[in-house]
Amino acid sequence: MTVIAKNDVSGSVWGPVLDQVQAHIQRVGAHPATVVVLVPYAQLMAQAQREWARRVPEGFAPRFETTRNWASRIAPFVPEGDDLSHDMARDTLTARALLDRAGLAEQRDALATPLLEAAAQLSGVVCAVPPSEREGWASNARELMPPAGDGAPLRYEAAVARIALEWVLASRHATDVLFEPGVRRAVDALVVLGGFQSDPLAQTLCARWGDRSLSLALGAAHSLGAMVPRGQVFLHAAADAEDEAQRAAACVLHRLGQGHAPLALAAIDRALTRRISALLLGRGVAVHDENGWTLSTTRAASRVMAALRACAWNASADAVLDWLKHAPAADPSAVGAAEKWLRKAGMGQWMAVQERSDAMPPALEAVQALVEQAQAWRAPLQAARPLPGWISAVRELLRATGQWDALVGDAAGERVLAELRLHDGLPSDLEALESAGRRMSLVEFTRWVNEVLEAARYRPDHDGSASVFVVPLPQILARPFATLVVPGCDEKRLQPAPEPPGAWTRAQREGLGLPTREALETALRDAWGSALHTAYVDVLWRSGDDGGEPLLASPLVLALHLDGLAQDGADPRGLREVPLTPVPRPMPTGEALPVLQLSSTAYSDLRHCPYRFFALRQLGLQEADELGAEVGKRDFGNWLHAVLQRFHEALQAEPTEGMPERRALMDAAAEAVTRSQRLEAGEFLPFASGWPALRDGYLRWLREHEGQGATFRQAEVRSAQPLGPLKLVGLLDRIDAVRAEVPGEEPTVLVIDYKTESEAVTRKRLAAGTEDTQLAFYAALLHHDHLRAAYVNVGERGETRTFEQTDVVALRDQLVEGILHDFERIAGGAALPALGEGAVCDYCAARGLCRKDFWS
Numbered sequence: 039m040t041v042i043a044k045n046d047v048s049g050s051v052w053g054p055v056l057d058q059v060q061a062h063i064q065r066v067g068a069h070p071a072t073v074v075v076l077v078p079y080a081q082l083m084a085q086a087q088r089e090w091a092r093r094v095p096e097g098f099a100p101r102f103e104t105t106r107n108w109a110s111r112i113a114p115f116v117p118e119g120d121d122l123s124h125d126m127a128r129d130t131l132t133a134r135a136l137l138d139r140a141g142l143a144e145q146r147d148a149l150a151t152p153l154l155e156a157a158a159q160l161s162g163v164v165c166a167v168p169p170s171e172r173e174g175w176a177s178n179a180r181e182l183m184p185p186a187g188d189g190a191p192l193r194y195e196a197a198v199a200r201i202a203l204e205w206v207l208a209s210r211h212a213t214d215v216l217f218e219p220g221v222r223r224a225v226d227a228l229v230v231l232g233g234f235q236s237d238p239l240a241q242t243l244c245a246r247w248g249d250r251s252l253s254l255a256l257g258a259a260h261s262l263g264a265m266v267p268r269g270q271v272f273l274h275a276a277a278d279a280e281d282e283a284q285r286a287a288a289c290v291l292h293r294l295g296q297g298h299a300p301l302a303l304a305a306i307d308r309a310l311t312r313r314i315s316a317l318l319l320g321r322g323v324a325v326h327d328e329n330g331w332t333l334s335t336t337r338a339a340s341r342v343m344a345a346l347r348a349c350a351w352n353a354s355a356d357a358v359l360d361w362l363k364h365a366p367a368a369d370p371s372a373v374g375a376a377e378k379w380l381r382k383a384g385m386g387q388w389m390a391v392q393e394r395s396d397a398m399p400p401a402l403e404a405v406q407a408l409v410e411q412a413q414a415w416r417a418p419l420q421a422a423r424p425l426p427g428w429i430s431a432v433r434e435l436l437r438a439t440g441q442w443d444a445l446v447g448d449a450a451g452e453r454v455l456a457e458l459r460l461h462d463g464l465p466s467d468l469e470a471l472e473s474a475g476r477r478m479s480l481v482e483f484t485r486w487v488n489e490v491l492e493a494a495r496y497r498p499d500h501d502g503s504a505s506v507f508v509v510p511l512p513q514i515l516a517r518p519f520a521t522l523v524v525p526g527c528d529e530k531r532l533q534p535a536p537e538p539p540g541a542w543t544r545a546q547r548e549g550l551g552l553p554t555r556e557a558l559e560t561a562l563r564d565a566w567g568s569a570l571h572t573a574y575v576d577v578l579w580r581s582g583d584d585g586g587e588p589l590l591a592s593p594l595v596l597a598l599h600l601d602g603l604a605q606d607g608a609d610p611r612g613l614r615e616v617p618l619t620p621v622p623r624p625m626p627t628g629e630a631l632p633v634l635q636l637s638s639t640a641y642s643d644l645r646h647c648p649y650r651f652f653a654l655r656q657l658g659l660q661e662a663d664e665l666g667a668e669v670g671k672r673d674f675g676n677w678l679h680a681v682l683q684r685f686h687e688a689l690q691a692e693p694t695e696g697m698p699e700r701r702a703l704m705d706a707a708a709e710a711v712t713r714s715q716r717l718e719a720g721e722f723l724p725f726a727s728g729w730p731a732l733r734d735g736y737l738r739w740l741r742e743h744e745g746q747g748a749t750f751r752q753a754e755v756r757s758a759q760p761l762g763p764l765k766l767v768g769l770l771d772r773i774d775a776v777r778a779e780v781p782g783e784e785p786t787v788l789v790i791d792y793k794t795e796s797e798a799v800t801r802k803r804l805a806a807g808t809e810d811t812q813l814a815f816y817a818a819l820l821h822h823d824h825l826r827a828a829y830v831n832v833g834e835r836g837e838t839r840t841f842e843q844t845d846v847v848a849l850r851d852q853l854v855e856g857i858l859h860d861f862e863r864i865a866g867g868a869a870l871p872a873l874g875e876g877a878v879c880d881y882c883a884a885r886g887l888c889r890k891d892f893w894s
Contacts (some may be wrong), residue, residue, distance in 0.1 A: 051516045052089040055254055059100070059229050060093075062252040068226035073100035076240050078233030078256065079513050080104050081328060086231075100229070105213050105239050112221060115212035117467070122157055122209040126493035127457060127468060129154055130486060131425070135473035136201050142194075147485070149198055152541075156202035159540050163551045164206045166238030168217045168246075176207050182549045195541055213239060222246065231256040234512050234561040234568070238551055256516060268570055269522075271598060272607030274578040275591070282580045283310055285609060286525040287317035289576040290506060292610035294323065298521040298574055299505040302514050305329065307526035311508055314525060318506060326504035328513070330497030338451035339491045341441060342458070346432070346484045348412075349419040351389075355380050358388045358412060366440030372408040379405055381662055390716050415439060425474040426466065428483045433460050450496050457494045458487060512565040514572070521574040528579040532592035535559040566594050576607060621892040624649055625869040631656040632865065635765050636857065638815040644860060645811060649872035653884040661883045669721045675794050677725075678832060679771060680711045682736075682792065683753035686772070690750055697737060704733050728834045735836035743840070747777025748788065757819040762858055763865075768819050776826065787825040789816045792832055800831045800841050807849075814849040823847070 063073055077086055086102040101108075109115070117123035120132050133153045137146040167175045183203060184196040215221065216239075228247040230240045232255045244251040274289065276282035286303075293301055303325070305311045315325045333339050341364050347353060348361035359377050362368040379402060385391055391409055415438055418431055436442040445451030459466045468474045478486070507519075514522065526532060536558045538547065547554050553561075569575065577598070579591045590596070598604040626649065633640075633655060644651035653659050684707035694700060708729060712722065719726070755770040771792045775785035791812060793800050803810045813827040828842035843849065864870070872888040879885060 051256065052086070053093070055231065055256060056086075056090055056093055058252065058254060062229060063100070063227060066227050066250050068250070070098040070100050072224065072226040073229065074108060074225050074227075075100050075102045075229040075231060076105060076108070076237075076243070077102055077231050078104075078235075078237065078515070080107060081509075081513055082231075082516060083107070085517060105216065105237070105243070109213045109215050112218075113215045115210075115215075118210070118470075119472075120205065120208065122161055122206055122211075124158070124161070124212075126154075127459065127486075127490045128471065129157075130489050131468070131471055131473040132205075133157070135471075135476075136205060138473075140197060140201055142197060145194060149194060151489075152195075152198050153202055153205075156198055156540060157205050159542075159552060160202055160206045160550065161209075161211065163238060165211045165213050166242045166551070168242070169214055170217075172207060176203075179203055179207075179550055182546050199541075199546075216243060217246070226250065227252075229254065233515060234564045235553065235557070268603065269573045269575050271570055271575045271577060271604035273591075273595065273599065273604050274576060274607045274609070276578055276580045278580055278582050279310065279313075279584060282525055282578050283313040283317060285611065286310075286314045286523055286576070286578050287321070288610040289523050289578070289607075290314070290318060291321060291323065293521040293523070293574060293576070294505060300519055301506050302517065302519040302522045302572070303506055303508045304511045304514065304522065304524040304526075304569070305508050306511060306524065307531045310526050315508065323506055324504040325506045325508060326498075326500045327508040328497070329508070329510060330495045332492060333450070333453060333457065333494035333496045334488065334491035336450040336454070336496055338445055338448050338454045341445070342432075342436070342454055343484075343488065343491070345435060345439070345441065346419075346480070346487060348388075349416045349435070350480060350484075351420060353388045353416075355385055355388050355391060358391075358416075362408070362412060364441065366444070367438065368411070369404065369408060372404040375402065376405045376408055385716070387716075387718075393716075419480055422477045422479045424477055425483070425486070426469050428478060429459055429466065429468075432458075433462060436460070449498065453494065453496050454491065457490050511569055512561070514569045515565070519572055521576075522569055522572040523576045523578070524569065525578040527577050527592045527595050528581075528589045529592050530583070530589060532579075532594060534562060534593050536562060563594070570598075570603075577604065621889050623872050623874065623893055624888055625871050626652050627867045628652050628656045628864050628870055629867045633764065633861070635767050636761075636861075637766075638768050638812050641815060641857065642811060645809075646876070646878045647873045647882070647884075648870035649888050650878075650882055650884050652870040653887050659884070659887070669717060669725070671794070673717075674725045675792075677711055677715060677717065677722075678732075678794060679754065679792060680715070681707045682772070682832075684711060686750045686753050697741075700737050700740075701733065704737070708733075725834075731836035732832060732834050732838075736832055736838045739830075739838035739840075743774075747785075749775045749785070751775055759819050759821070761818070761854060762861075764857070764861060766815070766818055766857075768816060770816055770819065772830075787820060787822050789813065789820070789825065789827040790830050791816065791827075793829050794832055794834065797831055797833070797837075797839065797841075800829050803829065804841055804843060808852055810843075811853055813843045813846055814853040817846050817850040818854055 059073075059075060063070055075086065077083055083102045083104065087099065090099050090102075103111070115123075117125070117128060120136070122132075123129055130150060133150045134146045137143065137149055137153065142149060164172065164175075180200075180203065183200050184192065225247075228243060228251040230237075230244045230251065230253045232240070232253060241253070244253050274285055276285050290301060290303065293299075303311065303314065305327075308331075311327075312331070315327070318325050334343070344357070344361045344364060348358045350357075359373065359380070362373045362376075363370075380391065383394075385394070392413065415435060419435065423431070433442075436445065445455055455461055459468055509517070511524070535555055538553060538555055538558055540552070542550070542552055544554065546552070577595055579595060580589055582588055591599075595604075628651075631652075640651065640655045643654060681704070685704050688703050688707065689700065694703075750772070752773045753771065755773055757768055757770055759766045770789055772790040774788040774790060776788045778784060778786050803812075808814075813829070817825055817827050825847065826842060827846040828840050830838065830840055832838050872890065874888070874890045874893065879890060885891075
């Protein structure tokens, strides 16, 4: 049976507190309906009302409010002009405008975020000063600010601090209404229930009400300890982050199984908490996160950001494809065909797609139509415009692509539309801002959208079904939780003395009234001590971080252990027997999948690993190429092959012996190939920087090669040769004719294969003898009885050398005999086992299919 906890902690805290509130109301002779009781957290308003109704079931009740909620009930705050509104959509624009006016336009993007943070920190202090007294307070505050002259040290930090102070002082604040005389006359008595951290505004209001006010320390750990005995605390050390998440989820399930509900899951490490929540949801446990999560992490926000990134002029093909996949107006089959074509063509930039769309074959007509449609959607977002114009353009884009309806039908999507002011027909408060009239590029607008979504939070509505609540540690105060699970209690995540936010010095913090390190430490220790009065507490930490760094438990946890206030907790995860299921090496047969064409690479796959040949060549499984990947060694090799082909064909057409002329021909070939392959200069720079040395080294080798009687004939020659039921096919890098050893005979054919690998690797190829089949295979593609074959190692450091395969004709004959024998066995049903040996497995595309890592 599930027991909804009659929490002794909650009742014991509220009982004496509400007794004092009731006594204060009677002492001052106030009517309860004219009394306001301020609580430290919004979540305590409903709890306080329930506790009051339980103690005083009849008659009027005081109003339980937070300062912000109380102010909004009196008069909703409507910011004007440059007011600090705590709405990122407005404040980020105002912050940049203030930096522009201060002569910091070039630094505004770098300084806007620190300015917003500093203003938010100061606003809590300034709000506590009555408006009539702020000018006097401001004089003292300005003296604490560092000089901001051009020659001053840390002048940008000083400028941010001064601008933030003046911004906060010049702003109207939502809680200023609480200082109005009418509020004082309407409220007969005021009670402030303090949390773990001092609230300057609440204390100022308490002083304003004088002897008709009462301040009670709701979160004082010392008074709580006298009322309620400490709960049972269990310590759990986990190995790593995943082990900690699983063990924490098991603790939750164990406590719920014992009927200890509702349960609080302390949010110390948000990433860890999300993982625990996912594990619990997988077990059917409803979890309610009271603080929600960053709006930018929702699917709705990611779709809006994907649309903006896809509309950038330099958008990658991946970015555009990602957007089109989430656009209902885009044909899914056309998007799939476009992705297949792009991966095969290796185009990483959408700009290249536009340039080549007209040259698409008729079979890709749907892809061409999709590219044209995408361009029609992207085109209106290329020009700069003021913010209202951007909002209108994005609204039209979302409607045109069919994404609008999905956003409207989703709670998080509605929040995204509201934060970005995308709803049509509603007056936008941003249009009145002076800074909103400045023309913004798409990059600037995208940055604005990202900042707004990063600052906003999405809190899903609670339908009452959840029994697990994710709450920050301080907000467990006076809540009716039957048990508490606190993951993330290691020395890194639960520091007893947290670092104060902001770049303020200690003197500035004390002078301005900002929280100091000591105040934060006291608040954290009080919150920790209060949380430990929950009936059952499971404390978890990890002994190692993701990077392998060893971790200790937090000093707060170690103190519990040393004082004997906690005990080691048993792992609630149950053991289960998993039957042994050995994974054998796959042993398929390929007689039903005859191979008609055989290339050198395919036969090399068969020699290295028969299963690899079966998967990649007979089944035809292929890896999907990456889009937008960096230029790598393979791309450089393809580029060099094309350059040498173009160079030799040009030299063959117009022979020249001069080194300068040949150097110019090679440079022209390199520039032409770079343009035709659409290689970005920045991406190709690591290889382009070594081009002069490679070029000169190759030309020196070529002069020596020609001096030995060699003549270029053909490059990149496609060749085929029948062999029994097979057809051998291949692409020969180059064919030369060399002087015959016997005078008067015809020149001998020389097959050349270019290599850009190290010389040691090339030497190893030749030393392998019959194990290296590439040159022998290329020799089999030609019908000549007398020929030679060699690797030409084109070194990037300026050394080009020839490595000839001796007696290649004999190796060719052995290879042909081996090919016939191997494919005769395959046709006869011979097994094609996965060998799992050597370096070939390290980069094998079929490794996940053969399951080598799980073999028994």
